[in-house]
Amino acid sequence: MNKLLFISGLAVAALAGSAFPATAQTLINGAGATFPSPIYTKWFVEYHKLHSDVQFNYQPLGSGAGIKQITEGTVDFGASDILLSDDQLKDYENKHHFGVLMFPTVAGAAVPTYNIPGVKTGLNFTAKALAGIFLGTINKWNDPELTKPNPGVKLPNADIVVVHRSDGSGTTFCWTDFLSKISPDWKSKVGNGGSVNWPVGLGAKGSAGVSGQVQQTANSIGYVELIFAEKNNIPYGNVQNSSGAFIKPELSSITAAAAGAAKTMPADFRISITNAPGKTAYPVSTFTWLLIPEQIPDGAKQRDIKDFLHWMLTSGQDMAEPLTYAKLPKEVVAKEEKAIAKVH
Amino acid sequence: MATQAGIAQPIRPGGRVGSFIHNLKTGDDIAYGVVWLCATSIIVVTALLVLELWINSAQARTHFGFDFLITSIWDPMAGKFGALPFIYGTVVSSALALLIAVPLGVGAAIFLAELAPPRLSDLLTFCIELLAAVPSVIYGLIGIFVLIPILEKAVVPALKSSLGFLPVFSGPFYGVSIFSAGIVLAVMIVPFIISVSREVLLAVPRDLREAALAVGATKWESTWQVVVPFARTGIFGSIFLALARALGETMAVTMVIGNTPRIQASLLAPGYSIAAVIANEFAEATGDLYTSALIELGLVLFALTIVLNAAAQLLIMATTAKGAGASR
Numbered sequence: 001m002n003k004l005l006f007i008s009g010l011a012v013a014a015l016a017g018s019a020f021p022a023t024a025q026t027l028i029n030g031a032g033a034t035f036p037s038p039i040y041t042k043w044f045v046e047y048h049k050l051h052s053d054v055q056f057n058y059q060p061l062g063s064g065a066g067i068k069q070i071t072e073g074t075v076d077f078g079a080s081d082i083l084l085s086d087d088q089l090k091d092y093e094n095k096h097h098f099g100v101l102m103f104p105t106v107a108g109a110a111v112p113t114y115n116i117p118g119v120k121t122g123l124n125f126t127a128k129a130l131a132g133i134f135l136g137t138i139n140k141w142n143d144p145e146l147t148k149p150n151p152g153v154k155l156p157n158a159d160i161v162v163v164h165r166s167d168g169s170g171t172t173f174c175w176t177d178f179l180s181k182i183s184p185d186w187k188s189k190v191g192n193g194g195s196v197n198w199p200v201g202l203g204a205k206g207s208a209g210v211s212g213q214v215q216q217t218a219n220s221i222g223y224v225e226l227i228f229a230e231k232n233n234i235p236y237g238n239v240q241n242s243s244g245a246f247i248k249p250e251l252s253s254i255t256a257a258a259a260g261a262a263k264t265m266p267a268d269f270r271i272s273i274t275n276a277p278g279k280t281a282y283p284v285s286t287f288t289w290l291l292i293p294e295q296i297p298d299g300a301k302q303r304d305i306k307d308f309l310h311w312m313l314t315s316g317q318d319m320a321e322p323l324t325y326a327k328l329p330k331e332v333v334a335k336e337e338k339a340i341a342k343v344h
Numbered sequence: 345m346a347t348q349a350g351i352a353q354p355i356r357p358g359g360r361v362g363s364f365i366h367n368l369k370t371g372d373d374i375a376y377g378v379v380w381l382c383a384t385s386i387i388v389v390t391a392l393l394v395l396e397l398w399i400n401s402a403q404a405r406t407h408f409g410f411d412f413l414i415t416s417i418w419d420p421m422a423g424k425f426g427a428l429p430f431i432y433g434t435v436v437s438s439a440l441a442l443l444i445a446v447p448l449g450v451g452a453a454i455f456l457a458e459l460a461p462p463r464l465s466d467l468l469t470f471c472i473e474l475l476a477a478v479p480s481v482i483y484g485l486i487g488i489f490v491l492i493p494i495l496e497k498a499v500v501p502a503l504k505s506s507l508g509f510l511p512v513f514s515g516p517f518y519g520v521s522i523f524s525a526g527i528v529l530a531v532m533i534v535p536f537i538i539s540v541s542r543e544v545l546l547a548v549p550r551d552l553r554e555a556a557l558a559v560g561a562t563k564w565e566s567t568w569q570v571v572v573p574f575a576r577t578g579i580f581g582s583i584f585l586a587l588a589r590a591l592g593e594t595m596a597v598t599m600v601i602g603n604t605p606r607i608q609a610s611l612l613a614p615g616y617s618i619a620a621v622i623a624n625e626f627a628e629a630t631g632d633l634y635t636s637a638l639i640e641l642g643l644v645l646f647a648l649t650i651v652l653n654a655a656a657q658l659l660i661m662a663t664t665a666k667g668a669g670a671s672r
Contacts, residue, residue, distance in 0.1 A: 064628035088630065161518055166603030166620075168420075168628025190421070194628045197419035202520055202614050203603025205624060212488060217518055 024053065026300045028308075031059040032066020032079030035170050035225060036288045039106055039323050040079065043316050047308055054304045063170050064194065070100060070291045076301060078291035081108075081170020082194050083270055098294040101343065102269050103309060103336055104287035106317075106325035107258050110175045111229050111236040111249045111284065114221040115214050116141060116156065121235035124149040124246040127275075127283070130239065131183035133160055133221060135190075136200035141219060149246065156219065163213045163222035166203030168194035174286035175223045178274040182283075223284075226254070227324040241283040242275050253282035254326035262331035267339070269332075285326070292343055302343065309340050394646065401640035403633055412640060418605045420625070425637035427644055429605040433522060433615035434648065437601065438590040440526025440611065441533055446583055448530070449537025453579075456538065457545035458567045469542065476535035484599030487528040492519040492600065495527075500612065515610040520602035522615040528596050533586035540585060544578030545571060580660045584653055591649050594619040618645040 030040075037060035044056035061069075063080040070078030071092050084092075084102065092100045112125055129145040132138030138145055141155040165172045177192040190196050204213040207228040214222045215234065226249050229236045238246040247253050260278030265271050275283045292309070296302035313333050320327040328336070404412065408425060415426030452472075456465045500517045507513050517523075548571045556566035572579070594617075602614020603624065618641050629635045 062627035064630045067630055082628075082630070085630075159516070166598065167624040193421040194630065195420050195625050197417065197421065197424075198604075201604070202518055203616070203624075204520070205598050205603070209599070213520065216488070216492065 026054050026304050027057060028054065028077070028301060028304060029057050029059075029075045030066075030077040030079060030290075031061050031069045031075045032291070033063045033081045033170055033288055034060040035081050035108060036079065036106060036325070039320060039325050042319055042323060043308075043312060046316075046319065047311060050311075051304070051307075054308070056308070062168070063173075064168060066291065070293070071095060076296075077293075077305065079105075079289065080291060081286060081288045082173045083272060083289075084291070096293065096295075101292045101294055101339065102289040103292060103339065104258075104269050104289055104328060104332060105312060106320045106327060107254045107273065107285055107287050108174075108325060109226040109249045109254045109257075109282055109285045110171045110178075110223045111226050112221060112239065113211060113214055113224050113229055113234050113236045115217065115235070116158075116219055119153060119155065119235075121237075122248070123153065123235075123237040124240070125237050126240045127178075127182035131179050131186050134162060134164075134179060134198075134200070135183070135185060136162075137185075149240070158219040161217050161220035162198075162201030163204055163210050163217070163220055164198050164201050165195075165207075165210055165223075166205050169206075170194065170286065170288065171207065171223065171225050172196070174272075174274060174284060177272050177286070178284045181272075181275040226250075230324060239283050241279075241281050242277055243279050243281075245279060247280065247282045249282045249284070251321055251324070251326040253280055254285045255329050257281035257283065257285035258287065258326070258332055259329035262329055262335070265332065265335060267335075269336070269339070294342060295344060306340050306343055309343075310337065313337060394643075397639055397643040397646065401636050401643050403636035404640040405636075407633060408637075412637070413644065416605070416607055418621075420629070420631075420634050423631075423633055425634075427618070427641055429607050430616050430618045430621050430641060431644065431648065432607045433525075433601065433605075434591055434617040434619070434645070435652075436611070437522050437525040437529060437597065437615065437617060438587060440522070441529035441590045442583065442587060444527065444530035445534045445537055445586060449534045449582070449586070450541055450579060452534075452538045453541030453545060453582075454567060454572065457542045458571060459563070469539070472535045472538050475531075476539065480532065480593060480596040481599075483528055483532050484596035487524060487596060487600040488519075491527060492524055495519065495524060511609040512611045515608070515613055517612040518602070518614065520600050520614050521612050522601060523611040525597050525601040525615070525617070526611070528600050529590045529593060532593065532596060533590050536586045536589060537579075537582045540582030541575070541579045544575040544582070547578075548574050576663070577660060580656065584656055587652060587656070588649055591645065591652070592619055594623045598623060618642075618648070 037058070040058050044058060048055060058079070063082045066078035066080050067082070067084060067088060069075045071088070073096065084100070089099065112130065114123065126145060126149055129138060129143070129149075132143070132145060139160050140157060141160055142157045147155055173192060173194045176186075176190065176196050179190070180187040180192040190199060202213060204210045204222070207224040210222040211224050211228065211232060211234050214220045224234075226236075236249065238248045241247050256278050257273050257276040260276035260281040261271055261273040269287070269289065273285050273287060276285065290309075292305060296305060313328070313336055317327045317333070404425065408415075412425065412427050413431070414428055415424075416428040417424045417426050418429065419425075456468055460468065496517065496519055503513050552570050552574060553566050556570040557563075561569065597617050598620035601617060601620060603616050603620060604614040605616045605621070606613075608615070622638050622641055626635070626638050629638055
């Protein structure tokens with residue numbers, strides 16, 4: 001009896017042993033932005049179903065952490081909602097003697113959310129009005145800059161309370177990048193970044209903090225990710241784009257912004273798509289990027305990452321909209337497909 | 345040497361090694377060694393912490409020097425970092441918390457230790473220990489959704505109509521503010537003060553109370569003039585513990601303080617604290633100078649805790665000297 005058990009045990013061990021090399025797992029580690037974390041998680045699960053030998057592990061620690069970790073070389077890929085600066089690219093090159101590539105994966109948007117008693121969703125904001133409000137030069141809701149594009153809406157003679165993110169975030173980058181493009185004053189006084197020196201307002205932690213503060217404070221305005229505003233059913237406004245139209249933030253208008261920016265898109269995809277040209281483009285839109293090293297010496301990892309990028313650009317894109325992410329326009333997908341070859 | 349001897353004469357009883365082993369058997373040396381290691385490890389951990397903060401903040405320290413502590417612009421994009429608004433917010437919110445929590449906590453401790461019926465005292469002590477175990481994020485949420493609406497509707501209008509002429513109660517109130525942070529902190533630290541002070545008061549020898557009563561003191565006189573002064577050091581100890589907690593509290597503070605790095609006279613205005621800005625910005629900080637400045641803020645918080653604790657120690661020494669050894 002014992003002998004039999006022993007032999008069958010051996011057989012199992014042998015089977016397992018022979019099966020093991022075939023399912024040798026390639027473990028690919030990444031870290032970075034929190035905004036795209038739900039879609040990345042979905043992608044990695046779906047990709048693993050198709051390729052059981054490839055396991056992606058993603059830690060949503062924030063864009064800054066993603067950039068830091070890929071530069072340190074502690075992860076196989078990074079992710080960021082914030083464009084890498086020239087200095088950061090140079091840092092990377094000095095450290096590794098090759099570059100890092102940015103691949104846009106999906107797009108999102110920051111939307112103005114507000115709480116004015118008696119005023120519903122869909123308020124129109126000119127670019128000038130938003131810059132003025134966040135600079136503190138427009139401080140009453142019945143300012144002509146706000147009442148003119150909103151005929152029929154009764155805006156109160158009340159002080160505007162500004163709420164912004166207190167934690168560094170890609171949403172803030174997108175918002176301040178837009179304001180920098182449309183307002184020279186903003187550009188010189190504040191600038192664009194994940195966290196900036198706000199001229200006015202209260203800081204609240206995370207999208208939940210901002211929307212909570214706005215909901216609690218009458219006559220306030222803040223900005224959150226579109227996904228967040230939609231899921232929580234809070235009022236948000238339309239923003240005037242570069243061709244003068246007031247655009248409702250929605251997935252199609254974000255994709256339109258990406259398409260509008262595609263014509264002038266550089267080969268390294270380092271472009272912000274805020275205030276992009278196009279009649280239907282929502283102006284406070286942004287890509288989110290994967291950061292992939294130009295050289296991946298590990299053959300298996302290199303093959304799997306390239307294959308994943310290809311899959312993400314094709315089948316993966318169809319999973320974006322159900323999760324409230326804007327998919328990439330065709331033009332951008334075609335350019336990215338070509339860029340995959342740069343990874344070697 | 346000892347090991348050599350041990351190898352050469354491993355089993356001879358009565359020798360030096362033997363007596364060493366014999367002594368070990370009594371446990372004293374082992375116990376000494378173990379507790380010595382425990383105590384030393386605390387110093388080592390503290391030293392390593394300071395060293396790490398010191399090394400990693402080198403860039404910000406050399407770049408800004410002393411100006412870091414006395415300038416108030418915090419602009420990550422322009423690479424300008426000044427810690428003053430954060431130091432101000434941390435100190436003021438903690439001071440406000442102590443102002444509320446110390447009378448409340450010490451009063452409650454006196455009641456629980458001296459005056460309350462034992463069963464009520466046990467029940468209340470249990471509640472207090474529960475309060476101390478509530479996670480700080482819960483306090484933050486209660487602050488946002490319960491405390492702030494009450495402040496907005498009732499407390500602040502009353503303050504403004506009665507004390508509105510004072511600069512500390514001037515200006516608009518948006519809910520999140522140093523004032524709200526101070527109150528939330530007070531609620532968070534009160535359990536520490538009560539719990540430790542109560543233990544200290546209970547430890548006061550019974551003889552003292554009886555002696556006081558015997559010479560004709562009332563119950564309250566014996567409590568206030570004999571028991572409390574005797575327990576003073578311990579009560580101060582509980583206040584330090586509370587202060588340290590208030591200075592370093594992060595989550596609850598960032599949820600209610602307003603996260604605005606500006607120094608304003610009004611307590612009703614939003615502010616910012618050191619722990620809160622580190623928690624908010626560290627993960628997304630890009631660039632070495634920015635990270636380094638945030639780490640230097642950590643160092644500043646550390647130094648601030650030491651300075652305030654030392655000041656409080658001096659205060660005790662001064663007061664206990666006057667109390668003619670009543671404390672010990």
